[in-house]
Amino acid sequence: MLQTPVEDRRIRRLDEEVINRVAAGEILHGPVNAIKEMLENSLDAGSTQINITVTDGGVKMIQIQDNGHGIKKEDLPLVCERFATSKLREFEDLSSMTTFGFRGEALASISHVAHVTITSMTKDRPCAFRCQYASGKMISDPKATAGLVGTTIHIEDLFYNCLSRRKGLGTSSEEFHKISDMVSRYALANPFVSISLKKMGSKTPAVCTSGSGVVSNNIGALFGADISPDLLHVHYEETTLTTSTGTATFEAEMYATNPNYNSKKNIFVLFINERLVSSTTIKKGLLSVYNEYLPRGTHPFLYVKLKVPPQSVDVNINPTKSEVRMLHEQDIIAALRTRLNDNLLSCGTSRTFNSKAEYLRGEVELTKKRSSLRPSKKIRTDDKSRRLGEFPPFSDASPFLETARAKNKEETFERVEGRLESVNHLVHSFTSQINTGLSDIFSSSVLVGLVDSEFIALQHKTYLYLANLRHLKTLLFYQQILVRFSKLDDIHLGEGLPVRGLLQEYRRHASVEGEGEMETLEDMYVRVFCDETKRDMLSEYFSIEIDEEGILKRLPQIVPGHTPPFDLLPAFIYSLCLDVDWTEELRCIDSLTRVIAEWEKDFGGRSEDEDRFYAGERAEEEEEKVVENVLYPAIKSVLKPTEELIENRSILQIASMEKLYKVFERC
Ligand SMILES: Nc1ncnc2c1ncn2[C@@H]1O[C@H](COP(=O)(O)OP(=O)(O)OP(=O)(O)O)[C@@H](O)[C@H]1O
Ligand SMILES: [Mg+2]
Structure with missing residues (x-):
C-alpha cells in the first residue's frame, strides 16, 4: 500500500477527467472492446456493410466504416459526451431494449483515451460532416466533406494517456487475434450484414462475409471449411415451458457439429437476443451433451442463438454487457440439451459407431486386466489355426524390418550422449509413458486389414482390435524424428x-x-x-x-519406404x-x-490430373499397400505405444474368441 501522509488522506471529489478515464477503463480493456462497441453501434444504425481496418493490433489506428443511417449534423457535438444516447429514454425502456447500446458511454470512453474523428452523413443531407473529439468534447466544428450515407469512425493512439493499460496489452498479433475472433462471432450472428476486417495495407481480409444470409457458409468461411459438412441445424421453435418458478418462453437456433467432427479446441458461440455473451452455465450444459459422442479431449463446434423476452434477461450487469442473467436458465438449458441430444442420436452411422466405442471402452479395460483371468476362460481355440481373415504375406521379410532393426542397433531409445539435452528430455517423456500391455499387443499382432482410411483391424491372440491408424502414424513419426534426430x-x-x-x-x-x-x-x-x-x-x-x-x-x-x-x-x-x-x-x-509428424501422417500422392474416381480407387489401393508393407511393420517393430493411445482411445478391442464361442455354444 502507498503510504500517504495523514493530512493528504482527506476525502475529495474526484476530478471529472479522472472519473471519465476510470470509467473508460471499465469498458475498454483493449482495442477489441473499442471495436466491439463501434461494431455494435454500426449494427444498431441498420448497416448492411461494415468494414474494419486496424494498424498495430488496433493500438495505433482503428477505422470502422458503415453504411447505416448516419448521425445528424446537429447531434455531432453530443456523440462523445458521456450518457448521451439516442437509444434509451426512460429507465423502464431498459427491459425492452432491442439495440446493443443504451448507456451512451462507449464513444465517450473512447474519446477519453484516444484521438477520435467521426465523419457521418444522413440521407437528408447532400454531404457528410467531419468532427474531431477529445475527452468527451467536440474540438472542431463540423466540416462539410464528401461522403456516402453512413458513418466512419477513426481512432488513433488508443490509451495514449494510460500508459499502464497500454503496456498491459498483448503483442499486435495477439490483439489482432482477439479482434478477429470477436468480429468473426458478430459476422456469424449477422449473416445479412457483410462484415470485413483487415490489417491496414493487407490485401486479404482476415474476416470477410458476403451478407448473403447463409449461416452454414459463414461458419465454413469463418471457423474452418471442415466444419460445414458435419453441421446440424437445430431449430427450436418458440416454446413456453411451465417451470417451478413460472413460465419460460424461448426460441433457439443451434448450429452444431455431428459426431463425425471433433477438434482439439472447442468453439462455442452464444448470442442471446442478438447480443454476444458468455455464460459458463449454458456453455457447460450444452457442450457436455457431446461427452457421449466424442473421444475424450476433443470438442465440437456449437453456435447457439437464443431468443428470450427482453424482460427475462438482465444485460446491465457490467459495463461491457458481456454477462447476462436470464430467468429460468436451467429449464431452458435442459430443453436445449434434450433437443441437441435427439439430433445427435439421429445421426445414424456416427451414433452406431460411437455407442460401439462406449462398449469398447470397457473392453480395453478388460484387456489390461486379462492376465488375471483363468486360463480356461482365455482361449477356446488355437490362434494359429483360426484367424479372422486373410493376412498379407509380410512379417520378417518386410524391407522395413531389416532397416529398422539395423537402425535400432545404433539408435536406442535411451539417453544418447551428444544429442541435444532437449531432445533427450522429449525422448524420455515418451519412453516413461510406454504402456507395456499395448507394447505386447503391437509387437505380436497381425494386421487383419484396413477398415477405412482411419482405422486398421489387428488380431492379437484371440482378440480383435480396432486401432486408429492416424494416431499411430503420428506417434510413430513423432518418435522416429526424435530418436533419429539430426540423422534422418x-x-x-x-x-x-x-x-x-x-x-x-x-x-x-x-x-x-x-x-x-x-x-x-x-x-x-x-x-x-x-x-x-x-x-x-x-x-x-x-x-x-x-x-x-x-x-x-x-x-x-522418416520411415524408410514411406513417401x-x-x-x-x-x-x-x-x-x-x-x-x-x-x-x-x-x-x-x-x-x-509435431508439425512434421502431423503432415507425414496424411496419405498423399494423389494426382490432380487423374480422373477423380479412378484416382480415388488407386489411392486407396496404394495406401493399403503402404500400410501393409511399410507402416504396420514399423509400428510393430519400433513404435513405443504410450498411455496417450489409451487416453485418446486409439485402440479398442472389438471381439474376443472366448466371448464369441460362448455365444456359439448357446446356439
Ligand atoms: N455508427 C453509428 N451510426 C449512427 N449513429 C451512431 C453510430 N455510432 C454512434 N452513434 C450515435 O452515437 C450515440 C452514442 O454512441 P455510444 O456507443 O457512445 O452510446 P450508445 O450506443 O447509445 O450506448 P452504449 O454506451 O451502451 O454503447 C449513439 O446513441 C448513436 O446515436
Ligand atoms: Mg454504443
Missing part, C-alpha cells in the same frame, strides 16, 4: 520448390482465414525462412533444406510458420517435430 535420411527434390509459391498456393486453396491472417504471408516468409539460424536448424536437425533463394531442396525420410504427402506440402510449409513455437529450444523442437 533425405529425400532430394531436384530443382526444388519455391517456398513463397507454396505459401501462396496454400492461401489460394485454404478457405480458413483468421489466425493465419494475423500476419501476411510475406511477413511469415521473412520471419521463418529468411532467418539463417532457423534454416540451419531445419536443415541440420530435420533434413528440411531451404536455400537462400527460398527454394525447398530436401525433405526428411510424405507431397500434395499437402503447401499446408505443411504454412504450418511451419504458424504452429511452431520458435521462441525456446525445447518447445521449438517439440512443436516442429
